[in-house]
Amino acid sequence: MIIYLNGSFLEHTDATISPSDRGFLFGDGVYEVTRVIRGNFFMEEMHMGRLREGLDGLKINVHNSILKSIPDISRELLKKNDLLGGEASVYLQITRGAAWPRTHVFPEPEAEPTIFLSATAFKPHTTLHETGVDAIKIPDVRWTRCNLKTVNLLPNTLAKQQAKEAGVDSAVMVRDGVITESPNANIFCVKKGELYTFPATNYILNGITRRVVLEIAHTLSIPVHLIPVREDDLYDLDELFFSGTTTDIQPVNQVDGRAIGTGHPGPIVRQIQKAFTERLHS
Ligand SMILES: Cc1ncc(COP(=O)(O)O)c(C=O)c1O
Numbered sequence: 317m318i319i320y321l322n323g324s325f326l327e328h329t330d331a332t333i334s335p336s337d338r339g340f341l342f343g344d345g346v347y348e349v350t351r352v353i354r355g356n357f358f359m360e361e362m363h364m365g366r367l368r369e370g371l372d373g374l375k376i377n378v379h380n381s382i383l384k385s386i387p388d389i390s391r392e393l394l395k396k397n398d399l400l401g402g403e404a405s406v407y408l409q410i411t412r413g414a415a416w417p418r419t420h421v422f423p424e425p426e427a428e429p430t431i432f433l434s435a436t437a438f439k440p441h442t443t444l445h446e447t448g449v450d451a452i453k454i455p456d457v458r459w460t461r462c463n464l465k466t467v468n469l470l471p472n473t474l475a476k477q478q479a480k481e482a483g484v485d486s487a488v489m490v491r492d493g494v495i496t497e498s499p500n501a502n503i504f505c506v507k508k509g510e511l512y513t514f515p516a517t518n519y520i521l522n523g524i525t526r527r528v529v530l531e532i533a534h535t536l537s538i539p540v541h542l543i544p545v546r547e548d549d550l551y552d553l554d555e556l557f558f559s560g561t562t563t564d565i566q567p568v569n570q571v572d573g574r575a576i577g578t579g580h581p582g583p584i585v586r587q588i589q590k591a592f593t594e595r596l597h598s
Pocket residue numbers: 472497498499500501502520521522523524525526559560561562
């Protein structure tokens with residue numbers, strides 16, 4: 317696998333990152349994951365926009381010319397890995413760079429940001445889209461700047477591991493009595509044919525797929541409420557589903573062993589899945 321690191325395309329086993337890198341020492345960085353279908357990046361500008369917001373949020377300065385070159389670098393990477401033909405995903409991470417001695421405050425003068433990209437073949441979770449998945453409910457113990465897509469993902473990885481150990485696919489996170497999102501996807505709730513999802517505040521990541529689902533709902537005249545759903549109302553819902561770049565649109569059948577609605581994917585998620593697949597491949 318060829319990766320891109322700080323200006324060079326390299327065999328990934330030849331790539332090295334300094335132990336002084338603030339991404340390694342502090343989780344001081346942001347990332348994006350973008351879907352690519354036969355060389356076409358899905359919602360690329362939105363991903364780049366969110367990347368810029370994340371960099372601004374962490375006050376990491378990356379020269380505009382470098383940011384502008386990322387789409388070309390991504391395409392070159394796909395080409396070098398022979399991934400222009402099928403489905404792929406591109407991972408991009410930018411950290412504040414390497415600086416020593418280790419100290420919490422930002423380095424002065426500023427370090428050169430570390431820029432890393434990789435591209436891999438991607439296989440959608442088609443079976444799970446069809447069957448739906450089960451989840452557990454867990455407390456959302458993350459910080460209050462979840463809108464930034466930082467590489468600080470420990471609460472998310474621990475939650476996914478907890479779900480795995482419970483024999484299910486994912487988790488529904490709850491903060492202050494309301495459903496926020498899953499460790500790696502946004503959550504949509506359906507009640508009486510209407511959609512409910514947590515508003516785009518600092519308590520969730522405003523997913524790119526979430527934004528596409530909102531556009532689709534508008535097109536399909538499905539009413540949308542950008543309000544949180546209470547944990548207590550979870551089992552009164554008709555449907556629940558996840559949305560995310562690598563998750564796509566995934567129905568949730570059960571939470572903590574109790575059925576959501578009929579316990580099977582419902583008509584609204586099926587409509588959204590169909591429209592989403594069309595958008596993805598258009
Ligand atoms: C916590 C969290 N929420 C939501 C999402 C979905 O975002 P997107 O649709 O941009 O992939 C992700 C994706 O990684 C995520 O990690």
